[in-house]
Amino acid sequence: xxxxxxxxxxxxxxxxxxxxxxxxxxxxxxxxxxxxxxxxxxxxxxxxxxxxxxxxxxxxxxxxxxxxxxxxxxxxxxxxxxxxxxxxxxxxxxxxxxxxxxxxxxxxxxxxxxxxxxxxxxxxxxxxxxxxxxxxxxxxxxxxxxxxxxxxxxxxxxxxxxxxxxxxxxxxxxxxxxxxxxxxxxxxxxxxxxxxxxxxxxxxxxxxxxxxxxxxxxxxxxxxxxxxxxxxxxxxxxxxxxxxxxxxxxxxxxxxxxxxxxxxxxxxxxxxxxxxxxxxxxxxxxx
Amino acid sequence: xxxxxxxxxxxxxxxxxxxxxxxxxxxxxxxxxxxxxxxxxxxxxxxxxxxxxxxxxxxxxxxxxxxxxxxxxxxxxxxxxxxxxxxxxxxxxxxxxxxxxxxxxxxxxxxxxxxxxxxxxxxxxxxxxxxxxxxxxxxxxxxxxxxxxxxxxxxxxxxxxxxxxxxxxxxxxxxxxxxxxxxxxxxxxxxxxxxxxxxxxxxxxxxxxxxxxxxxxxxxxxxxxxxxxxxxxxxxxxxxxxxxxxxxxxxxxxxxxxxxxxxxxxxxxxxxxxxxxxxxxxxxxxxxxxxxxxxxxxxxxxxxxxxxxxx
Numbered sequence: 314x315x316x317x318x319x320x321x322x323x324x325x326x327x328x329x330x331x332x333x334x335x336x337x338x339x340x341x342x343x344x345x346x347x348x349x350x351x352x353x354x355x356x357x358x359x360x361x362x363x364x365x366x367x368x369x370x371x372x373x374x375x376x377x378x379x380x381x382x383x384x385x386x387x388x389x390x391x392x393x394x395x396x397x398x399x400x401x402x403x404x405x406x407x408x409x410x411x412x413x414x415x416x417x418x419x420x421x422x423x424x425x426x427x428x429x430x431x432x433x434x435x436x437x438x439x440x441x442x443x444x445x446x447x448x449x450x451x452x453x454x455x456x457x458x459x460x461x462x463x464x465x466x467x468x469x470x471x472x473x474x475x476x477x478x479x480x481x482x483x484x485x486x487x488x489x490x491x492x493x494x495x496x497x498x499x500x501x502x503x504x505x506x507x508x509x510x511x512x513x514x515x516x517x518x519x520x521x522x523x524x525x526x527x528x529x530x531x532x533x534x535x536x537x538x539x540x541x542x543x544x545x546x547x548x549x550x551x552x553x554x555x556x557x558x559x560x561x562x563x564x565x566x567x568x569x570x571x572x573x574x575x576x577x578x579x580x581x582x583x584x585x586x587x588x589x590x591x592x593x594x595x596x597x598x599x600x
Numbered sequence: 601x602x603x604x605x606x607x608x609x610x611x612x613x614x615x616x617x618x619x620x621x622x623x624x625x626x627x628x629x630x631x632x633x634x635x636x637x638x639x640x641x642x643x644x645x646x647x648x649x650x651x652x653x654x655x656x657x658x659x660x661x662x663x664x665x666x667x668x669x670x671x672x673x674x675x676x677x678x679x680x681x682x683x684x685x686x687x688x689x690x691x692x693x694x695x696x697x698x699x700x701x702x703x704x705x706x707x708x709x710x711x712x713x714x715x716x717x718x719x720x721x722x723x724x725x726x727x728x729x730x731x732x733x734x735x736x737x738x739x740x741x742x743x744x745x746x747x748x749x750x751x752x753x754x755x756x757x758x759x760x761x762x763x764x765x766x767x768x769x770x771x772x773x774x775x776x777x778x779x780x781x782x783x784x785x786x787x788x789x790x791x792x793x794x795x796x797x798x799x800x801x802x803x804x805x806x807x808x809x810x811x812x813x814x815x816x817x818x819x820x821x822x823x824x825x826x827x828x829x830x831x832x833x834x835x836x837x838x839x840x841x842x843x844x845x846x847x848x849x850x851x852x853x854x855x856x857x858x859x860x861x862x863x864x865x866x867x868x869x870x871x872x873x874x875x876x877x878x879x880x881x882x883x884x885x886x887x888x889x890x891x892x893x894x895x896x897x898x899x900x901x902x903x904x905x906x907x908x909x910x911x
Contacts, residue, residue, distance in 0.1 A: 323787040324754035328707040423691040435682035595654040
């Protein structure tokens with residue numbers, strides 16, 4: 314029907330699959346996020362380090378180019394588990410963290426503040442579908458700058474070095490995917506929980522940043538007061554260091570035992586899910 | 601569409617924190633447009649929320665087009681349109697993007713959703729404003745945008761919660777016209793919740809009046825109007841009490857509404873001419889004489905007065 318034909322009419326065309334509806338949410342959210350030019354610039358900058366790492370690996374296997382630059386292969390840091398752990402550390406904690414801080418707090422809070430949840434939840438999408446859709450917005454963006462380039466570098470190195478290197482270092486590839494996955498799930502849930510708590514993006518950003526910084530300070534205080542290292546369980550970067558040390562099998566000066574780190578991460582994720590379950594409702598009962 | 605059972609409430613009850621909000625509601629709502637009426641706190645919005653599957657009933661159940669609202673909610677939600685009472689929009693996006701997104705979430709493919717978003721916004725009168733962000737909309741425009749998102753996917757059941765809230769008279773008239781058009785298209789059954797009896801009277805052919813979470817009245821408005829006795833509203837000048845006594849003597853039922861104004865029901869054998877004869881014999885002037893029927897307001901007020909309601 315043409316737009317000038319102002320009649321109400323039914324729809325008898327095709328309908329999309331029910332289990333794919335949640336994907337509409339990230340698609341529209343990405344459209345919103347990339348409308349901000351500053352964010353587009355930041356997202357481009359996120360790929361600078363992967364490009365540098367790609368060149369690094371390339372130079373390792375191109376003696377001619379190294380000679381042209383007056384360098385020797387032995388002067389370059391080796392491409393091993395430490396190289397990948399460092400690469401992933403920068404991509405996840407620095408760029409991934411900033412990306413979570415920019416995007417995460419704005420995922421849920423505007424919908425809560427503007428009463429949009431009944432509009433979503435009266436449609437064929439569950440609360441879980443809504444949360445997964447919103448989380449996917451952030452998770453896919455962080456994936457694009459973390460484990461996807463990480464895996465690309467891993468396979469590039471394997472290709473240039475020989476497939477025997479891949480067989481010998483398969484653990485590194487696994488660590489790239491799993492390590493980034495744990496970080497993505499944790500930071501996505503945390504930022505969404507902050508977003509659901511605050512209802513305003515700026516306040517949610519403060520909650521998220523403050524929570525990470527305050528967690529570290531609180532951990533130090535606990536350590537000093539009780540002469541223990543368990544206080545590090547409050548510091549998210551420390552938890553990730555511990556988990557990654559186990560995954561990459563490289564020394565990252567972790568202060569906690571893996572069990573404590575995993576337990577603390579599970580508690581953080583559980584609490585975040587609890588907050589989301591409590592806040593993401595179509596209506597509120599006024600007591 | 602109208603032959604199907606529509607909405608069936610089967611002993612539906614809802615409790616919040618142990619407090620009963622809806623109690624044993626049993627009704628079969630099959631009208632083209634059903635008016636949901638009741639004073640504040642009667643449970644209108646709770647009933648809509650329950651039918652939308654936002655919270656499970658604590659007793660009984662409800663069926664919409666034969667599907668249980670709890671067990672069959674996934675299948676039902678694609679066929680439901682909902683316009684909430686409160687301010688509901690997505691920040692930072694244009695009206696057309698908002699309506700398109702809602703269409704896609706309801707199951708429309710991308711292209712169809714975009715096409716219908718444009719059409720729907722034109723239909724509700726926001727064609728010129730469809731590329732503006734929703735935050736900049738006036739209250740009336742936001743109401744229209746809410747209606748657009750509710751109908752973009754052509755739902756089978758359309759829930760409108762206070763659709764004319766905050767609208768100026770022209771905007772209200774436009775909203776009522778749209779609701780009536782949707783009703784007359786036969787494509788959707790409408791459930792309209794409103795405080796405004798006029799809205800319900802204009803749009804609905806069936807009414808459900810709630811009072812303290814119970815059904816105070818449920819019936820077909822047209823049948824109810826027909827069933828109600830036709831009465832005369834008489835304005836007199838003179839001794840209206842003597843006039844009423846004389847009319848009652850020949851079998852009329854009279855009630856004094858205000859000084860000089862009487863409400864009279866005439867039996868079969870009494871004609872209007874007899875009233876003029878009485879008036880002439882008592883030197884009373886009949887200044888005005890109108891046939892009236894009970895309005896929705898009368899039905900509503902009666903339902904509110906009666907302790908157990910009127911079903």
